[in-house]
Amino acid sequence: MDIGPERPVCVRCVLPHSPPDITLDADGVCSVCRREEARRARGGEAPLLETDFLRLLQKYRGKTPHDCLVMCSGGKDSTAALYYMKRRYRMNPLAFMFDHGFEQKDAIDNVRRAVEALGVDLLFYRTDAVRGLFRRMVETGTKAVICHLCSIWYLTLTFEMAARFDIPLIIAGWTQGQSSRPGMMTKCACNVDAPEYQSMTVATREFLAGLRDDPLYRDFPTTVEEVVARARKRHHAVVMSPHWFLEQAAEDYVAIIQRELGWRPPAESYPAGSTNCDMNFLSVWNSMRWHGYTHYHVEMARMVRQGLMSREEALRRLRINFGDEKLQQVADRLGIRLREADRGG
Numbered sequence: 599m600d601i602g603p604e605r606p607v608c609v610r611c612v613l614p615h616s617p618p619d620i621t622l623d624a625d626g627v628c629s630v631c632r633r634e635e636a637r638r639a640r641g642g643e644a645p646l647l648e649t650d651f652l653r654l655l656q657k658y659r660g661k662t663p664h665d666c667l668v669m670c671s672g673g674k675d676s677t678a679a680l681y682y683m684k685r686r687y688r689m690n691p692l693a694f695m696f697d698h699g700f701e702q703k704d705a706i707d708n709v710r711r712a713v714e715a716l717g718v719d720l721l722f723y724r725t726d727a728v729r730g731l732f733r734r735m736v737e738t739g740t741k742a743v744i745c746h747l748c749s750i751w752y753l754t755l756t757f758e759m760a761a762r763f764d765i766p767l768i769i770a771g772w773t774q775g776q777s778s779r780p781g782m783m784t785k786c787a788c789n790v791d792a793p794e795y796q797s798m799t800v801a802t803r804e805f806l807a808g809l810r811d812d813p814l815y816r817d818f819p820t821t822v823e824e825v826v827a828r829a830r831k832r833h834h835a836v837v838m839s840p841h842w843f844l845e846q847a848a849e850d851y852v853a854i855i856q857r858e859l860g861w862r863p864p865a866e867s868y869p870a871g872s873t874n875c876d877m878n879f880l881s882v883w884n885s886m887r888w889h890g891y892t893h894y895h896v897e898m899a900r901m902v903r904q905g906l907m908s909r910e911e912a913l914r915r916l917r918i919n920f921g922d923e924k925l926q927q928v929a930d931r932l933g934i935r936l937r938e939a940d941r942g943g
């Protein structure tokens with residue numbers, strides 16, 4: 599599998615030298631770490647506290663039949679979010695899982711076991727609506743990030759469901775690493791305004807601009823901000839993650855959901871220890887070969903800077919743990935043959 603040349607990695611976080619977005623200085627420290635250092639020297643931002651979250655929840659609890667819509671992927675973070683909303687915060691969630699045809703059975707089973715154990719209603723949405731878009735992305739060899747396009751799509755869908763069921767609060771399982779400023783309640787996991795996302799963002803916008811002639815995708819939003827702005831016109835819902843307000847480490851809540859909800863780690867996923875859909879393998883491969891890193895590198899680099907994960911642990915998880923065979927398996931399901939040249943033979 600060709601994922602491009604080996605690049606020097608920042609000595610403090612896990613981001614590689616990838617000019618112009620990320621550059622390493624003479625000490626081997628990346629431009630993102632330097633910027634963070636300067637921000638902290640100016641005083642940084644106050645951390646969010648659980649009491650802030652409790653105050654927000656008070657506004658919504660019990661006001662509608664379901665007072666929150668919880669986006670469930672079957673992974674540890676969103677399963678813990680569902681657990682917290684029901685058990686810790688005594689809300690009445692509607693669990694929401696979508697499957698665009700590439701979700702893993704292990705992940706779907708985790709969601710089913712969790713809703714059974716918690717006695718929570720589940721909305722399961724299965725569609726082939728984005729399959730064609732995925733196929734087009736792989737066929738054209740775009741530098742756009744497959745996962746970013748998917749998140750634009752699934753956030754649109756999530757807002758639609760919140761409107762349909764008149765739910766004012768959307769809960770995501772996003773970690774602190776998945777938001778550059780947790781206080782921005784409507785920002786998605788991929789806060790693509792950050793400098794370390796510049797090239798990826800430009801590629802994604804260009805790809806989407808190229809779809810404008812296709813009636814199927816003419817109305818596809820180009821950014822998460824556009825998704826939020828459009829949703830606002832119809833139904834106001836805020837998006838939050840309990841993980842932004844809690845100091846709990848992943849190991850702690852994994853132990854809880856394993857014991858209480860029968861949660862199991864999936865057999866196969868990238869990064870190690872995560873739960874992601876099968877398209878994710880193609881997305882990771884594509885980001886590595888075009889950009890030299892993935893959105894997971896950005897997320898984990900943030901967690902390392904915040905002291906939520908050690909650099910060694912992040913590097914271990916980010917090691918590529920799949921090969922050509924896996925990529926072709928997923929491509930087969932899209933009905934395409936990856937070119938030898940693409941895969942590096």
Ligand SMILES: [Zn+2]
Binds near residue numbers: 609630632
């Ligand atoms: Zn760094």
